[in-house]
Amino acid sequence: MYHHRLVISYKGTSYFGWQDLGTGEQKPTVQASIHQILKKICNYQSCTISAASRTDAGVHAQGQVIKITIALAIESGKLLLGMNSLLPDDIRILQCKPCAAEFNPNKDSKSKEYHYYFCTDTIYNPVLNDTVAHIPSNSKASTTGSLDIELMQQACKLFIGEHDFYSFAKRDTNMSSTFRTIFSCEILQAQPSTFGNKIYYLKIVGKGFLRHMVRYIAGALFALGRNQLSLSDISEALVNHKEEKISSRAKSRGLHLIQICY
Template structure:
């Protein structure tokens, strides 16, 4: 090896390798999901491309959740090993400077080698947003809401929220969710749902819209999710709220363990990965906003 090349290699080797964990938010509308795919924009691919423009990553960016195409996140957790001689703050600022406007690194911390964003997690929380149109029944009803369609499912008629919560209660606990999701090859379809609840989003603002709508949110926490499981569950719960499904029909579909028994999954637009949960002492972001000792967050 020529002397100049040896010197360059020594300089590179002198740069410490940082195992960094980032809290990431994104609007998934323009992306084909989190996981890298050749020839199409993905969250993982965009994070890696941005990092390569100013640093030297020595591993892939690994995420806690493989969100589907069109799904959003406010609390995705990713980790990457990167050669970096400067501060965490400068790494965070540089990364954000090279990312598009629909992806943001909200916080950054250094984590121990034993940490894995996906396999160290013990649970995940998703929220699904629904906008119920307020147009009176005496008028023709619209089919969309330009101000909410990007982040919520548009529902043209009122829903029975109490009935939907009764249905959601049937999902809590440990069940075989084969009807409502697709496992990775060889994986079990049994999951434990700790939280499943619909809420009406209240506001103190005086309504100025002549036909004010209603915002609903479904919060679900489980020790793991099958592919499209949240959207499939929401699709079934909405059928209950519309009066098309009874509680008995939902319970029967759950027990059938048959994918064909589920209604179509709800649109990805309303789904947000809100939080990834880790065991005490291993959670990189205690408050979910990057505010941890030794961490960095945007100024």
């Protein structure tokens, strides 16, 4: 068998997440789309795919890392060209190189970086609809559509370090621990764009993340920015398990997997 490490990018709008559902339902996933064309290239011989991150439905990736194992001997450069010629336009292989059989894209990763992009303009540019969330202020806030970004930035510091993120994740009975380590967390303004004047992003880097964890963190920050939560509410949720979430989770469309480091 031959093993390759790939870096891929995709727009998740049309997909029910990364992972093949395996239920017989005709719901497209990124993994299934790649598997389908890989089998064609390999003349329907055995091939497997594993990924560093199981992104949710509607989530995008600029630097997802996957490992493919195939029975066909093919040079990595030719495999990259062949896959890109068959893949749909919203999935692309950016890099492809041989790797060891022991390489595990998830367990071997040192850090994962996510960005959550959001626009606070009062009137939202529809061009951004699939990739940037629209987070206007509530009716009691400023008419400019701005959130309290400075307060949100203060709250970002609360997430840095090792914490129990039970209250900021979807329940998963298969998860042995809800403790995770966050290396950095901050709100940044995107470069000036013709698509919107006030586009920001939450940049968060960690060793690993629980399911929906980044979206619940983003949701809590947005609620804080609208004066619907306090800093103490977030601090308490990091200490005590909350069965009822302190905020709704942010929509998937603004979330992007940026890179994975090894």
